[in-house]
Amino acid sequence: MPELPEVETTLRGIAPHLAGQRIERLLVRERRLRLPVPPGTEEALAGQRIESLSRRGKYLLIGLERGTLILHLGMSGSLRVLPARTPPATHDHLDLYLAGGACLRLHDPRRFGLFLWTAEPPERHPLIAGLGPEPLEEGFGGDHLWRLARGRRTAVKAFIMDSGVVVGVGNIYANESLALAGIHPARPCGRVSRARYARLAAAIRQVLANAIAVGGTTLRDFVAEDGRPGYFAQSLRVYGRTGEPCRGCGEPIRQRRIGQRSSFYCRRCQR
DNA sequence: CCGGACGCCTGTCGGC
DNA sequence: TGCCGACAGGCGTCCG
Secondary structure, X not given: OOOHHHHHHHHHHXXXXXXXXXXXXXXXXXOOOOOOOOOOHHHXXXXXXXXXXXXXXXXXXXXXXXXXXXXXOOOOOEEEEEEOOOOOOOOEEEEXXXXXXXXXXXXXXXXXXXXXXXXXXXXXXXXXXXXXXXXXOOOOOHHHHHHHHOOOOOEHHHHHOOOOOOOOOOHHHHHHHHHHHOOOOOOEHHHOOHHHHHHHHHHHHHHHHHHHHOOOEOOOXXXXXXXXXXXXXXXXXXXXXXXXXXXXXXXXXXXXXXXXXXEEEOOXXXX
């Protein structure tokens, strides 16, 4: 589910409720996420103060007095801040109770999410260490993409979804960015010109920034920390619009599988 | 090194 | 109406 804009929306929603708070205790109802919540996590977190909240790619990082909490929402995860006594629903896998009476609750039907405490600096953790640049920060641009693509034959769509290339671009925003840049998703990444990579990098930034500004994309179940959906679905150019007219030329939007993921594009506007 | 396929889970939807 | 397969916002791992 969540790509960078949804994770950023979640971060902005939960941060004010969590920053500076002390953790009373962690309650785990279901340990079996993508990686099991390690035994001893409850003890490691109890009594610690939350010092910082940040995001790296699609990972949420909660900095504690000792160590860091690494969270990932997978395909179907969401976080809510609720009064501690709110009864849990199905797939509410864990609660982080705060001293102030609130609770951070992870809901994740498919259990592809992640909840890990690590003592080492997060940037040294294996899940984080190999990540590419943040698309909305310095260090990301067309030249970065162009250089990494030299000699490679993967479809450009799979290339920009590779978290070692650039973080945070999932299936929706990969499709949308390529549509905005006018690049065919199946084109081999090594055969996209430097100039077009400059357009693609700008498109990725624009699409992500616009999505963040409206609270992300809600297709079925994404909600922010307060339960509100995101509104970017209204702005989608191609994603999920198979057979509907291209907003640029009217040609029906095509759908096919590229790199095991559904891909949407306009055959006329994207080359 | 690279690229492609697979598996992890549950829920939903479309076709028969 | 019910069943069954396909598919869904991610990503680590394995294999050739």
